[in-house]
Amino acid sequence: MKKISIFVYALIVTISFSGTFAQSPVIHWNFEKNDNRKTMEVVGGKSDTLEGYFGEAAGVKGKGLTLDGFTACLKGTGTAQIKGLKEFTVEAWIALGEYPWNWCPILTTESNEVKGYRLLVGPLGQAALECAIGEQWITCTSERDALPLRKWMHIVGVYRANSDMNLYINGELKATVKVNGSYTPTTSGFVMGMVASPGKPSDIHRTWGTVAQYFGLDGILDEVKVYHTALSADQVKTSFQSVTCGIPDIAERKLPRIEKNPGKFGAFYTKLKYYPGWDNLWPVDQDPDIVVCFEKSQVKLVFWRGIRYGASWVSENENWMSDQSVEAWEDRANDREGCFEHMQDRHCRFSHVRIIENNDARVVVHWRYAPVSSSDHTWRIDPKTGWECWIDEYYYIYPDGTAIRKVSWKKGTLGFPRQFQETLALLHPGQKVSELLEIDFATTADYNGKQGKVSYVENPNIAPYGPFDWSQKHPFTIQQYNFKSQNKPFICFEPGNEMFIRYEGLDTYDMADGCNHFPVGQARCDGRSTRTTDKPSHCSSFPISDPVVHETADREYWNGLYGMNTMKIGDLVRFGRSWAFAPAMKIRGNDYQSLGYDRTQRCYQIENGSDKPKSVELTFEGTKESPLANPAIFIKKWNGDRAKVLVNGKQLAGCRIGINRELEGNDLVVFLPVNSDSKVIVSILPD
Numbered sequence: 001m002k003k004i005s006i007f008v009y010a011l012i013v014t015i016s017f018s019g020t021f022a023q024s025p026v027i028h029w030n031f032e033k034n035d036n037r038k039t040m041e042v043v044g045g046k047s048d049t050l051e052g053y054f055g056e057a058a059g060v061k062g063k064g065l066t067l068d069g070f071t072a073c074l075k076g077t078g079t080a081q082i083k084g085l086k087e088f089t090v091e092a093w094i095a096l097g098e099y100p101w102n103w104c105p106i107l108t109t110e111s112n113e114v115k116g117y118r119l120l121v122g123p124l125g126q127a128a129l130e131c132a133i134g135e136q137w138i139t140c141t142s143e144r145d146a147l148p149l150r151k152w153m154h155i156v157g158v159y160r161a162n163s164d165m166n167l168y169i170n171g172e173l174k175a176t177v178k179v180n181g182s183y184t185p186t187t188s189g190f191v192m193g194m195v196a197s198p199g200k201p202s203d204i205h206r207t208w209g210t211v212a213q214y215f216g217l218d219g220i221l222d223e224v225k226v227y228h229t230a231l232s233a234d235q236v237k238t239s240f241q242s243v244t245c246g247i248p249d250i251a252e253r254k255l256p257r258i259e260k261n262p263g264k265f266g267a268f269y270t271k272l273k274y275y276p277g278w279d280n281l282w283p284v285d286q287d288p289d290i291v292v293c294f295e296k297s298q299v300k301l302v303f304w305r306g307i308r309y310g311a312s313w314v315s316e317n318e319n320w321m322s323d324q325s326v327e328a329w330e331d332r333a334n335d336r337e338g339c340f341e342h343m344q345d346r347h348c349r350f351s352h353v354r355i356i357e358n359n360d361a362r363v364v365v366h367w368r369y370a371p372v373s374s375s376d377h378t379w380r381i382d383p384k385t386g387w388e389c390w391i392d393e394y395y396y397i398y399p400d401g402t403a404i405r406k407v408s409w410k411k412g413t414l415g416f417p418r419q420f421q422e423t424l425a426l427l428h429p430g431q432k433v434s435e436l437l438e439i440d441f442a443t444t445a446d447y448n449g450k451q452g453k454v455s456y457v458e459n460p461n462i463a464p465y466g467p468f469d470w471s472q473k474h475p476f477t478i479q480q481y482n483f484k485s486q487n488k489p490f491i492c493f494e495p496g497n498e499m500f501i502r503y504e505g506l507d508t509y510d511m512a513d514g515c516n517h518f519p520v521g522q523a524r525c526d527g528r529s530t531r532t533t534d535k536p537s538h539c540s541s542f543p544i545s546d547p548v549v550h551e552t553a554d555r556e557y558w559n560g561l562y563g564m565n566t567m568k569i570g571d572l573v574r575f576g577r578s579w580a581f582a583p584a585m586k587i588r589g590n591d592y593q594s595l596g597y598d599r600t601q602r603c604y605q606i607e608n609g610s611d612k613p614k615s616v617e618l619t620f621e622g623t624k625e626s627p628l629a630n631p632a633i634f635i636k637k638w639n640g641d642r643a644k645v646l647v648n649g650k651q652l653a654g655c656r657i658g659i660n661r662e663l664e665g666n667d668l669v670v671f672l673p674v675n676s677d678s679k680v681i682v683s684i685l686p687d
Contacts, residue, residue, distance in 0.1 A: 023227055023229055023231060023235060024227075025043065025091075025225035025226055025227050026043055026226060026227060026228050027041060027043055027044070027225065027226035028041065028042040028043050028223075028224070028225045028226075029041055029042065029048075029065075029074070029192075029223075029224045029225075030042055030059075030061065030062065030063075030222070030223055031056070031059065031062075031063050031064055031065040031221070031222060032062050032063050034050065034054075034056060034063070034065070037049060037050045037051070038050065039065070039074060041076075046076070048074055048075065048076035049074070049075050049076065050065075050072070050073075050074055051071065051072065051073050051074075051075060052068065052070070052071025052072035052073060052194075052216075053068045053070070053071045053072050053277060053280045053281075054066060054067060054068070054072040055276075057220050057248070057249045058246060058248075058249060059093070059220065059221075059222030059223065060093045060152055060222050060223060060243045060245050060246075061222065061223060061243065063222075064093075064095075064220040064221060064222035064248075065193075065220065065221045065222070066219070066220050066277075067193045067194075067216055067217045067218060067219060067220070067221060067277075068216070068218060068276075068277030068278075068280065068281075069097070069098070069100070069215065069216050069217060069218030069219075069277055070214075070215070070216065070277065070278075070281055070522060071216070071281075072193060072194070072216060072277075073191055073192060073193040073194035073216055074191070074192035074193060075189060075190070075191055075192075076189050076190055077189035077190075078189060081109060081185060081186070081187070081190075082109070082117065082183070082185055082226065082228070083185045084185070085183070085228055086160070086161040086182070087158075087159060087160045087161065087228075087229055087230035088117075088158075088159050088183075088226065088227060088228055088229070088230065089156060089157065089158045089159070089225075089226070089227040089229065089230055089231045090107060090117065090119045090129065090156070090157045090225070090226055090227075091154075091155070091156045091157075091223070091224070091225040091226075091227070091231075091236075091239065092106045092107065092119060092154075092155050092156075092221060092222075092223065092224045092225070093152055093153070093154055093155075093221070093222045093223045093224075093243070093245075094106060094121070094147075094152075094153055094155060094217070094219055094220070094221055094222075095150060095151060095152045095153065095219050095220045095248035095250055096121065096125075096147060096149050096150070096153075096217070096218065096219040096250075097149065097150065097218040097219045097250045097251075097253060097275070097277075098149065098218050098253055098429065098534040098535050099121065099122070099123050099124065099125055099147075099149075099532065099534045099535075100121055100122075100123055100215055100216065100217055100218070101123060101199075101201040101202065101215045101523050101528075102122075102123050102195075102199055102200065102201050102202045102215070103120050103121070103122050103123065103128070103202075104120065104121055104193075104194065104195055104215060104216060104217055105118045105119065105120050105121075105191060105192070105193070105194070105195065105196070106119045106120065106121060106155065106192065106193065106217065106221065106224065107119050107190060107191075107192050107224060107226075108120075108190060108191050108192075108196055109185075109186050109188060109189070109190045110132075110186065110188070110196055111186045111187075111188035112197075113186070114132045114135050114136060114137060114184070115132045115184045115185060115186035115188075116132055116184075116185065116186035116188065117129070117130065117131045117132070117157075117159070117183065118130040118131075119155065119157050121147065121217060122141070122144070123201070123202040123203070123531075123532075124144035124145065124202075124531055124532050125144055125145045125146055125147045125148070125149075125532060125534070126141055126142050126143065126144050126146055126147070127141070127142045127146055127147055127153075127155045127167060127169055127174070128140060128141035128142065128157075128167065128175075129141075129157025129158075129159065129165055129166075129167050131159055131165060131179075131183045132183065132184040132186075133179060133180075133181045133182065133183055133184065134180070134181040134184075135184070138165065138177060138179060139177070140157065140165040140166065140167045140175050140176065140177040141167065141175055142167055142169060142174040142175050143174070144532070145532070146169055146174060147169070149250075149429075149534060150247075150248060150250045150252065151245075151248070152245040152246075152248055153169060153170060154168075154169065154170050154171065154239070154240045154243070155167075155168070155169055156168040156169075156231065156236045156239070158230045158231055158236070159179070159183060159230065160179065160230045161179065161181070161182040161183060162179060162180060162181065162182065163178075163179055164176055164177060164178055164179055165177045165179055166233075168233070168236045168240075170240055171236060171237040171239075171240035171241060172237075173233060192221070192224065193216050193217045193221060194214060194215070194216035194217070195214060195215060195216070198212040198213050198214050199212050199213075199215070200212050200525070201215075201517070201523045201525050201528050202528075203528050203529040203531055204525055204527060204528050205338075205515075205526065205527030205528065205529070206338045206526060206527060208335065208336055208337065208338060209337060209338020209339060209373070209374055209525065209526035209527060210338070210374055210523075210524060210525040210526065211374050211375055211524035211525075212524075213523070213524050215523065218277060219248075219250060220248050220249070220250065223243075251275055252428075252429055252430065253274070253275055253429045253534075253535065253536065254318075254428045254429060254536075255274070255306070255318070255320055255426065255428055255519070255520075255536055256272040256273060256274055256302075256304065256306070257318060258291060258293075258300055258302075258314075261293055261298060261300070262293055263293070263295065263296070264293065264295050265293065265294050265295045265360065265363075265399045265656075266292070266293060266358060266360075266363065267290055267291070267292045267355045267358045267363040267365060267397075268290070268291050268292075268293065269286075269287035269289070269290060269355070270287060270289050270290070270291055271284070271286060271287060271288055271289060272289045272291070272302070272304050272305075272306075274306055274520060278306075278520065278522075281522070282305060284305075288305060289302070289303060289304045289305060289353075290302075290303040290353050290355060290365060291303075292363055292365070292397055294399060294400075294401050295399060297316075297401055297487070297565075298315075298316035298487075299313065299314065299315060299316065299401050299487050299564045299565070300313075300314040301313055301314075301395075301397060301403065301564075302314055302320075303353045303365060303367065305348050306519050306520040307322050307519050308325075308342045308343060308345050308346070308348055308351050308369070308518075308519075309342070309348060309351045309352065309353045309367055309369065310322050310323060310324075310325060310342055310367070310424075311323065311365075311367070311393075311395055311403070311405070311562070312426070313489045313562070313563075313564040314564075315483055315485035315486070315487045315488075315489075315564060316485060316486055316487055317484075317485050317486075318428070319425075319426075319436055319483045319484070319485050320425075320426035320428075321423070321424070321425055321426065321481060321483070321489035321564065322424040322426060322519070322538070323405075323421060323422065323423060323424055323491075323562075324341065324342075324343075324419065324420075324421060324422035324423075324424060324541075325341050325342035325343070325369060325371065325391065325393075326341070326371055326391045326407060326409065326414065326418065326419075326420055327339055327340065327341040327371065327418065327419045327420075327422070328340045328341075328371055328379050328380075328389070328414065328415070328417065328418045328419075329417060331417065337373040337374065337375050337377060338373060338374060338526035338527070339373065339526040339527075340371035340372060340373050340377075340378070340379040341371050341372075341526075342369050342371065342372075343517070343518040343526070344371075344372045344373055344374050344376075344524075344526060345369065345370075345372045346521065346522050346523075346524070349372075349376070350369055350370035350372055350378065351367070351368070351369035351370075352367075352368060352369075353365055353366065353367045353368075354366050356394070357658075357660055357669075359658025359659060359660060359669060360399075360656045360657060360658045361398075361399070361632070361656040361657055361658035361669040361670055361671040362396065362397065362398055362603075362632065362658055362669045362671060363395075363397040364394060364395065364396055364397070365394070365395045365397065366392065366393070366394055366395075367392075367393040367394075367395070368390065368391070368392050368393075369390070369391055369393075370388055370389060370390050370391070371389060371391070373526070374524040374525055374526050375524070376524075379414075380413060380414070380415060387413075388413070389409060389410075389413040389414050390409065390410070390413070391407060391408070391409050392407075392408050392409070393405060393406065393407050393408075394406045394408075394600075396600075396601045396602060396603065398602070398630065398632060398671055399656055399671055399673075400563075400565070400630045400671075400673070401487070401563050401564055401565040402561060402562065402563035402565070402602075402630075403561075403562050403563065404559055404560070404561055404562075404599075404600060404601055404602045405559060405560050405561075405562050406557060406558075406559040406600040406601075407420065407557060407558050407559065408555050408556065408557035409555065409556055409557075410554060410555060411551065411554050411555060411556050414556070419544070419546075420545070420546065420547055420549075420558055421491075421544060421545045421546075421547060421560070422541045422544045423442075423479070423481065423491075423540070423541055423542065423543065423544070424518075424538040424541060425437065425441075425481060425483075425538060425539055425540050426519060426536060426537070426538050426539075427512055427514070427530075427533070427536060427537045427538070427539055428536060429533055429534055429535055429536060430533050431512070431533065432509075432510055432511055432512060432533065433456075433508065433509050433510070433511065433512070433513050433514075433539055433540065434509050434510045435484065436483065436484060436539075437481070437482060437483065437484065437540060438482040438483075438484065439455055439456050439506075439509060440453045440454070440455045440482060441454060441455065441456065441481065441482055441504070441540055442454040442479055442480065442481050442482060442540075442542070442543060443479070443480045443482060443569045444474070444476040444478065444479050444499065444501070444543060445476060445477070445478040445479075445569055445572065445573050446475060446476050446477050446478070446573075447477055447478075447495065447573060447576060447577050447580060447581070449570070449573050451569060452474070452476065452501075454501055454502075454503060454504075454542065454543060455503055455504075456503070456504045456505065456506045456508070456509040457503050457504070457505070457506055458505075458506050460502070460503040460504055460505050465503040466502070466503060468502040468503075470500065472500070472501075473498040473499065473500060473546070474498065474499045474500070474501055474543075475497070475498065475499070476497070476499040476501075476543070477492060477493045477494070477495060477497045477499075477576065477580070478490065478491070478492050478493070478569070478572050478573060478576050479491050479499070479543050479545075480569055480572060481540075486566055487564045487565055487566055488564065488565075488566075488567075489562070489563070489564045490562070490563055490564070490565075490567070490572055491545070491560050491561065491562050492560065492561035492562075492572065492575070492576035492579060492580065493545055493547050493548075493560050493561075494547060494548045494558075494559070494560075494580055494599065495548075495580055496548040497545050497546070497547050497548060498545065498546045499543045499544070499545050499546075500542065500543060500544045500545070500546070501542055501543050502542040504540060504542075511533075512530050512531075512532060512533040512537060512539075513530055513537075513539045513540075514529075514530045514537045514538050514539030514540065514541070515527055515528055515529060515530055515537060515538055515539075516528055516529075516530040516535045516536065516537035516538075518537075518538060519536050519538065520535075520536050521535065521536075545560075547559075547560060557600070559599060559600045561576060561579050561602060574627050574629065575629050577625065577626065577627055578626070578627045578628060578629035578630075578631075579599060579602050579629075580599070581625060581626045582597040582599075582604075582626060582631075583620050583621050583622045583623065583626040583627070583628050584620070584621045584626070585597065585604050585618055585619065585620050585621075586618070586619040586621075587606065587616065587617070587618055587619075588616070588617040588618075588619070589614060589615060589616030589617060590610075590614060591608060591609040591610040591614060592606055592607070592608055592609070592614070592616045592635075593606065593607050593609060594606055595607055595636075601632070601634070602632060603631075603632040603633065603634050603669075604618070604631060604632070604633045604634065605634050605636070606618075606633065606634065606635045606636070607635070607636040607637060608635055608636065608637045608638055608639060609637075610639070611637075611639055611665075612639055612640070612686075613638050613639050613640030613643070613668075613686040614686065615683065615684065615685045615686065616635070616683075616684050617681065617682070617683050617684075618633065618681070618682045618683075618684070619679060619680070619681050619682075620676075620679065620680045620681075620682065621679055622676045622677050622678050622679065622680060623677055623678075624677050627675070627676070627677050628674055628675065628676045628677075628680055629674075629675050630671065630672065630673055630674065630675070631671075631672050631674060632669065632670065632671050632672075633668075633669070633670040633672070633682070633684070634667065634668070634669055634670075635667065635668040635670075635684070636667050637664060637665045637666075637667065638659075638665070638666055638667055638668035639665045639666055640659075640666060640668070640686050640687075641659060641666065642657070642659070642686070642687040643657050643668055643670070643684055643685065643686065643687055644684070644685045644686070644687040645657060645670055645672070645682065645683070645684055645685075646682070646683040646685070647672060647674060647680065647681070647682055647683075648680060648681055649681070649683070652672065652673070652674070654673040655670070655671070655672055655673070656670070656671040656672075657669070657670055658670075658671075668684070670682075670684065
């Protein structure tokens with residue numbers, strides 16, 4: 001009898017041990033069998049439907065399911081329902097590439113009514129369990145940043161009727177909420193990895209400038225389970241510790257990198273890659289993007305879909321600077337859609353680029369776009385013709401890492417209010433402002449050498465720094481952004497430019513700041529505040545300039561001199577003067593006519609009246625007030641295949657000669673690396 005008693009006691013202990021540390025799920029997706037857009041739920045053997053751009057990757061056990069954040073999800077009917085239970089547990093492993101635009105379910109059984117349950121990921125790296133109790137959603141949520149990116153995280157939500165809801169992350173209790181009442185089940189199906197209905201992003205600037213849409217999780221899911229019991233804290237910890245996690249196959253979402261710089265000046269069609277989920281959205285073939293490279297410099301000028309084709313200067317250490325397009329909006333009383341700008345054209349429906357000229361002396365890129373709202377509506381549609389406002393931007397790019405940006409539109413199509421320029425310093429995911437910019441983040445100057453600085457300060461809204469006022473304008477004509485790079489971006493404007501300056505708060509300097517609806521973002525939103533470093537964003541938009549606008553017979557335009565190089569601000573004052581106050585040119589040569597200096601191209605314009613190339617001599621009267629700095633010369637109808645250039649009677653190292661073959665004859669472009677405050681004689685001869 002003693003033996004039997006011992007045996008029974010041992011059996012009871014064994015059963016009790018098993019009940020404490022081992023429970024079997026009633027629903028289990030392990031993603032080992034994904035065939036014909038179906039994946040099998042292990043316990044019931046039923047297959048559920050996979051939608052969108054999904055894939056497979058190594059999970060915590062065998063395979064995991066990759067989700068792109070835009071289209072991929074798993075849907076089914078009935079599989080995940082929980083009815084009439086006083087307790088249950090939902091468990092999942094997830095590795096995130098970035099956070100969702102707002103709260104997004106790992107698994108949800110919600111309906112249009114307040115019924116069901118959700119295991120969620122938040123826009124700031126939170127996790128939560130939500131249950132419909134007493135006709136309201138009761139939430140048990142972690143603090144922000146609880147889910148670091150690109151790491152396997154174990155999330156468990158536990159519900160007990162009339163008791164509590166608990167949330168565990170990696171085996172540790174992170175939140176608990178008391179519950180009065182019972183969970184209300186739903187007869188609806190389930191969705192995994194995507195919101196069940198369209199929603200708006202969190203932290204938006206204007207609700208009327210945002211359109212609700214579907215969004216999902218970007219990352220890898222594995223081992224999603226539902227239990228009809230409430231797992232204990234020890235059981236959750238045991239479940240977590242039973243898995244040995246590797247490193248998930250998720251790349252950091254950094255802006256594209258040009259791996260092989262050709263080391264020569266020129267423009268190149270290409271197809272830049274961001275990451276597979278984002279890249280797969282684009283129904284484009286080869287060569288949708290353009291990259292301009294420079295000789296003996298790692299600087300690039302990039303026209304990429306992720307920036308909606310706006311020009312972006314990229315430094316040697318991959319720091320990006322872009323700029324705003326023409327922007328328009330309704331007056332405050334009638335504003336129903338927010339901003340109309342290139343940022344909202346997230347599919348580039350109204351935006352494209354093409355290379356117009358590409359030779360050894362100059363590259364010309366044309367960017368054409370229509371300002372659009374988050375509702376995909378264009379600006380100021382003519383009810384009679386159907387034509388709206390369209391913008392043409394031409395970039396005249398030279399070998400010294402500079403470019404003229406000429407922005408033009410048909411007269412009468414743009415109207416007011418409007419904005420032409422806004423500096424956009426771009427942050428990579430994980431990059432803080434302090435890693436991109438110096439604390440004195442911008443230097444300003446005029447063409448007389450007067451300088452100023454714009455900084456991150458303790459109290460930007462009190463004197464002498466603020467408060468900021470749009471009526472306060474400064475007559476600066478130059479700005480340089482102080483990147484933590486050897487090469488720094490700058491802009492020179494025409495005399496008469498007015499600059500708006502705002503200082504930034506020092507409390508934002510050592511964090512990600514600004515707005516992350518742009519770049520690359522696909523949310524239909526005209527403004528979303530950056531509160532974490534998971535996505536690319538743009539920051540420190542000031543100084544903002546109101547440039548001089550010119551009129552022609554049927555067009556209006558403005559232009560600025562952009563670039564990224566190693567010049568100091570004093571050098572930029574002189575360089576800017578060489579453009580804004582270009583030295584006079586005298587021409588000597590039969591059949592040649594001077595068409596003057598064209599600021600919109602940063603180039604002296606000449607036309608040949610002969611059908612053959614002939615020698616021509618040009619005299620530039622450089623002075624300190626009008627210095628000669630890397631001049632460009634364009635001869636229309638040169639009509640030759642080659643040319644020889646002498647500077648003060650000698651051939652000049654680094655002189656660049658380009659031929660454009662046009663229907664009317666060959667044009668000649670010459671770029672001269674010459675810097676002088678005195679007379680310079682340039683001879684151009686047939687070769």
